[in-house]
Amino acid sequence: MSTTAADVPTAVLDLDCEHLFSGEEIAWRDKVRAFARERIAPVVDADFEDRHFRRELVADLGRLGVLGMHLEGYGCAGAGAVSYGLACLELEAADSAWRTFVSVQGSLAMSAIAKWGSQEHKQRWLPELAAGRAVGCFALTEPDGGSDPKAMVTVARREGGDWVLYGAKRWIGLGSVADVAVVWAQTEDGVRGFVVPTDTPGFTATDLTNKLSLRASVQCDVRLDGCRLPADAVLPTALGLRGPFSCLNEARYGIVWGVMGAARECLRVAVERSQERRVFGKALAELQLTQGKLADMAVEYQKGLLLAAHIGRLKDAGTLAPAQISVGKLNNVREALRIARTARTILGGDGVTSDFPVMRHMANLESVRTYEGTDEVHALVIGQAVTGFRAFA
Numbered sequence: 001m002s003t004t005a006a007d008v009p010t011a012v013l014d015l016d017c018e019h020l021f022s023g024e025e026i027a028w029r030d031k032v033r034a035f036a037r038e039r040i041a042p043v044v045d046a047d048f049e050d051r052h053f054r055r056e057l058v059a060d061l062g063r064l065g066v067l068g069m070h071l072e073g074y075g076c077a078g079a080g081a082v083s084y085g086l087a088c089l090e091l092e093a094a095d096s097a098w099r100t101f102v103s104v105q106g107s108l109a110m111s112a113i114a115k116w117g118s119q120e121h122k123q124r125w126l127p128e129l130a131a132g133r134a135v136g137c138f139a140l141t142e143p144d145g146g147s148d149p150k151a152m153v154t155v156a157r158r159e160g161g162d163w164v165l166y167g168a169k170r171w172i173g174l175g176s177v178a179d180v181a182v183v184w185a186q187t188e189d190g191v192r193g194f195v196v197p198t199d200t201p202g203f204t205a206t207d208l209t210n211k212l213s214l215r216a217s218v219q220c221d222v223r224l225d226g227c228r229l230p231a232d233a234v235l236p237t238a239l240g241l242r243g244p245f246s247c248l249n250e251a252r253y254g255i256v257w258g259v260m261g262a263a264r265e266c267l268r269v270a271v272e273r274s275q276e277r278r279v280f281g282k283a284l285a286e287l288q289l290t291q292g293k294l295a296d297m298a299v300e301y302q303k304g305l306l307l308a309a310h311i312g313r314l315k316d317a318g319t320l321a322p323a324q325i326s327v328g329k330l331n332n333v334r335e336a337l338r339i340a341r342t343a344r345t346i347l348g349g350d351g352v353t354s355d356f357p358v359m360r361h362m363a364n365l366e367s368v369r370t371y372e373g374t375d376e377v378h379a380l381v382i383g384q385a386v387t388g389f390r391a392f393a
Contacts (some may be wrong), residue, residue: 013264015302020309021082028069028079029086035064036094044095045354047216051209054216055177057098062132066091066102068110070250074126076110081315085257085308093261096364097217099254104173105129107250109136112182112193115246116238121195125180137178137198137205139169139222140244146171147377149184149191149241154224156185156194156234163194163234165202165227171371175205175220182235183224184244193235193243202227213367249325252372253315256328257308259336259368262361263301266336269356270294270343277348284346293342300335307331323385326378334375337365 018026039057047054061067069077070084079087092099110129113121113136128134145151154167165185175181181196181203196203205220235243271294274285284290311328314320340362344351352359369375384390 013267013298013301014305017302017305017309021086025080025083025086028083029090031064032066032087033090033093035060036090036098040091040094040098044097044216045357045360047097048095048360049215049354051211051215053097053177053218058101058135059132061098061102062130066106067132068106068114068126068130070106071110071114071126071130074114074122075130076114076126077130080312081253082309082312084254085312088254088258089261089264089308091261092258093265095216095360096258096262096368097214099258099261100173100214100217100368103251103254103258104138105136107254108138108173108247109178109180109182111247111250112138112235112238112243113195116193116235116243117195118232118236120232121235125195128179134179135174135177137172137174137181137220138244138247139172139175139181139183139196140248141169141171143168143170143221147374149244152184152186152191154183154185156187156192158188159228161231163229163231165194165196165224165229167224169222169224171208172205172220172222174218175222176207177218178205181222183222183227185224190240191243193238194229194233195235196227196229196233200227200229211367213363215363245322248372249322252325252329253311253320255368255372256311256325256332259332259365260301260304260308262365263297263304263332263336263339266340266343266358266361267294267297267301269358270297270346273347273350273356290346293346297339297342301339304332304335321385323381326373326381329373330375330378330382333365333369337362337369340365 065077066087069079072078088099091102110126113125129136140149142152156163156165178198181198183194183196184191202225204223208219274290275283277284307328311324340358343358347356347358380391
């Protein structure tokens with residue numbers, strides 16, 4: 001009798017590590033897992049095919065409590081880092097688009113306002129964003145400076161008592177569906193962040209429609225053509241790149257966990273299919289080469305999960321260093337991709353069809369590998385921590 005992917009024992013794949021998590025952490029995991037399986041998984045293949053962002057799920061995620069769940073107050077759940085990580089894992093097990101949404105909303109836009117905003121910014125936007133009544137985006141990346149924010153050319157100039165923004169941003173998640181954008185721009189005092197309602201004249205977001213990855217999500221080109229903002233639109237305590245980098249580290253942390261969800265689902269599907277499919281008179285799972293592949297996939301998934309848990313505990317303890325986040329992001333995305341590619345080989349030609357989620361996860365992970373720091377960027381962060389020498393240009 002064959003099993004379904006959902007019936008492959010999670011405890012076996014997870015190295016029986018449930019004892020590593022508290023009751024509260026497991027409760028967060030289980031309710032997000034149920035939501036992802038019931039609300040996202042049944043429709044995500046069609047949404048990926050149709051390039052459809054299911055906006056109605058935003059308020060449901062707000063009611064679930066996962067939007068800005070790591071933040072305190074203003075309607076946010078105040079959950080621990082490991083709870084947030086497990087939520088990211090379960091969302092990305094359904095599709096990277098929805099972990100990406102939660103990251104952009106909570107780890108980027110909401111974290112920027114919570115860390116660096118005025119009391120007025122926090123009161124105006126955080127409760128709305130936490131509840132999913134509003135959507136936020138984070139406009140840092142530019143067309144020619146993805147990995148080099150120092151080269152930012154978007155500017156904010158003082159005109160009387162106002163700020164006026166000019167420039168362009170690219171690959172901005174949620175830009176066209178957002179109600180508020182946190183925009184980073186050069187000023188005469190250095191890089192500053194601005195809270196920009198997206199109905200401000202001169203703010204334009206255009207969907208990128210030719211993506212072969214993250215198709216159930218929204219990424220945009222953003223134009224800032226003389227966006228006029230009041231003086232209090234600036235994030236008052238963010239000066240220099242320390243502001244956006246602090247938010248990027250929050251998002252990178254979620255990725256460390258999230259990609260293990262995609263890896264787990266690819267592994268589970270590969271196990272199930274290998275048990276069902278018969279070749280040369282026996283189940284594919286009985287063949288030594290197949291078991292070797294599955295064993296390697298299981299080992300790397302389990303190592304990645306344990307690494308995520310270790311990094312989460314460091315974060316909860318307040319001792320997590322940026323280079324440690326880079327270790328997690330570099331390793332776990334790289335290994336999740338290898339797991340997806342190996343799972344595809346076990347599925348054979350069927351692996352490139354939408355009958356299985358593996359090719360969708362593989363395509364999505366290519367985007368995740370690039371955003372929030374490429375492999376090369378994280379390798380240099382780790383290299384600097386190891387050698388003491390900075391190799392960035």
